[in-house]
Amino acid sequence: MSARNPGTELDLDAISKVRVNTQAVLKRAQQIQGHKLLKKQWQAAWLLKAVTCIDLTTLAGDDTPSNVHRLCLKAIQPIRHDLLRKLDMNDKAVCVYPSRVADAVTSLKAANSSLPVASVATGFPAGQTPLETRLQEVRMAVSDGATEIDIVINRTLALTGQWKAMYDEIRQFREACGDAHMKTILAIGELGTFTNVYKASMVAMMAGSDFIKTSTGKESVNATYPVAIVMVRAIRDYFLCTGHKVGFKPAGGIRTAQESLVWLSLIKEELGNDWLCPQLFRLGASSLLADIERQIYHHVTGQYAAYHELPMA
Numbered sequence: 001m002s003a004r005n006p007g008t009e010l011d012l013d014a015i016s017k018v019r020v021n022t023q024a025v026l027k028r029a030q031q032i033q034g035h036k037l038l039k040k041q042w043q044a045a046w047l048l049k050a051v052t053c054i055d056l057t058t059l060a061g062d063d064t065p066s067n068v069h070r071l072c073l074k075a076i077q078p079i080r081h082d083l084l085r086k087l088d089m090n091d092k093a094v095c096v097y098p099s100r101v102a103d104a105v106t107s108l109k110a111a112n113s114s115l116p117v118a119s120v121a122t123g124f125p126a127g128q129t130p131l132e133t134r135l136q137e138v139r140m141a142v143s144d145g146a147t148e149i150d151i152v153i154n155r156t157l158a159l160t161g162q163w164k165a166m167y168d169e170i171r172q173f174r175e176a177c178g179d180a181h182m183k184t185i186l187a188i189g190e191l192g193t194f195t196n197v198y199k200a201s202m203v204a205m206m207a208g209s210d211f212i213k214t215s216t217g218k219e220s221v222n223a224t225y226p227v228a229i230v231m232v233r234a235i236r237d238y239f240l241c242t243g244h245k246v247g248f249k250p251a252g253g254i255r256t257a258q259e260s261l262v263w264l265s266l267i268k269e270e271l272g273n274d275w276l277c278p279q280l281f282r283l284g285a286s287s288l289l290a291d292i293e294r295q296i297y298h299h300v301t302g303q304y305a306a307y308h309e310l311p312m313a
C-alpha cells in the first residue's frame, strides 16, 4: 500500500460550491470506451497487470471456510503456472466478510503466503446499523487479521447533505482501522447525481480514506465509467490540493477481460502511470479472473480452454 492519506479539515465551503458538468463527463467516458484496445503480447501484459490489481472477492451469504480457502488458493496462484512460464512472467488481496477474515488468514498462513486480507465492514452493504455496531465490526475484522477495511458510507447522510456528520463517521472508522488501510465505498448507484458523487468522494478523502471505491456490488447500478471519471477527477483535485495520493477501486459487475483493459486505460489517461499499481488501483470483482485467465490461455496456446483445463477459474 502507498503512504497513508492523513485527511484534512472538512472544507464545507469548497464542498458547497461543487458542480459537475454531466454532458462533459458522459462525453469523456464515451471517448475512453471508444479507444482501440491493445492486442497480442501487449494485451496479455495488460491483463497480467489487471490480475495484480484484483481484490479477489467472495461476499455471499453462503460463504464457508472451504470456499474462502479455495479463493485464497486462487489468489496465491491466479494464473496457471505453465501459462505464466510461457509468457516469461511470474506474480495479489482477498476480500471477505468480517466473520470470514480468520478463515482467510488461516488459509493464507498455511500456504506460507503474505497476501493481504481485506474485509468489508460497517454494516456492508447497506450501512444501516448503529454507529457503535459498525465501529465494532471494523475493530473485530482488524483484530482477526484484516489489513485492509472496505467501509460503506451512510447514504442517508450523503443524500440529505449532512457532510459534516458523514466526515465525522468516516474519521471514526479510520481511527478504528488503526494501521489497516481504509477503502471507502460510496455506493454511487444510490447517490443520485454526479455532483453528490464528487462531494462524497471529496468528503471521504478529507476524512482520511486511503482509497475510494465505487460500489458494494449489491446495488442495482455499480461501477460505471462516467461515475469513475467523476471520482478520479476528485482524486486528482485532492492530490493537487494536498499532495496525497488516494487510490481508486471500481467494484461491482466487472466480469470481462475487455472491461479490465478499459479500466486500466481510464486510470492511465485520467490519473497517469503512477496510479497503475495495486497500491493505488484495485478492481473489486468476484468473477473477473476466470475470463482473464481464459484470454491469457488463448494468447499462449492459440485455443480457447475447455472447462476442465482451467478448473480453478
Ligand SMILES: O=C[C@H](O)COP(=O)(O)O
Residues within 6 Å of the ligand: 057, 059, 095, 215, 216, 217, 218, 251, 252, 253, 254, 284, 285, 286, 287
Ligand atoms: O467489492 C467487490 C464487489 O462486491 C464485487 O462485486 P461482483 O460480485 O459484482 O464482482
